[in-house]
Amino acid sequence: MTPGAWGYLGNDFISGFRRNRSTNQAFALLDGVPDAQFDALSALANLNARRQDQMLRAVIVAYLTVPLSGVAIFAEVAGGSLLTFIREHPEFAIQIAITATAAPLGYFMSHWRSRQIVAVLDLIRIERGQSPYTALELRNE
Incomplete structure (x- = not known):
């Protein structure tokens, strides 16, 4: 660690x-990077982090919310058929479960890293004694 x-x-x-x-x-x-250049880099990192957040939300909806809701509805309507399908096709069911878990996990790790980069740049800004934020960085979506 x-x-x-x-x-x-x-x-x-x-x-x-x-x-x-x-x-x-x-x-x-x-x-030694000039303040203006550092501000541009910081603004770019913040823009990337906001875009990562948007993508993570879309992936959570696409890979988790919609499929799980569909499975829950199908299980409620035809639960026996779903269990029979899973018993007859366990490899396929495992592949679906792994995909539904791995894809959002990958996007979450990317999102985490983008936020980490922003945090490092914030720490550098603080230690350099620069203004805390630019207007672009303060925007929340």
Whole structure:
């Protein structure tokens, strides 16, 4: 586990995050980058995070809500047929379950990472003494 992961224990979530190798690499990479260029990068990372959030919501609806609702309705109407189908085709049922789990999980991990990048940039901004946010970053959708 990374120091940032251990940092989720207790009430200080920042100090462990600051000790992560990837966070330190980002600090080194962005050292000396002009403020305007850093602001543009930060705005781009925030835009990406908002788009990731939109996609995650769409995937949750498409892969989880709609199929699970359909299965629940079908199970209510013809429960015996559904159980018979699952017993007769267990490999197919397992593949569907894995797909319905893996796809949203992959999008969630991508969303998590995009938010992590924004958090690193926020930490760099704070340590650089720059203004906390640009107007573009404050937008919520």
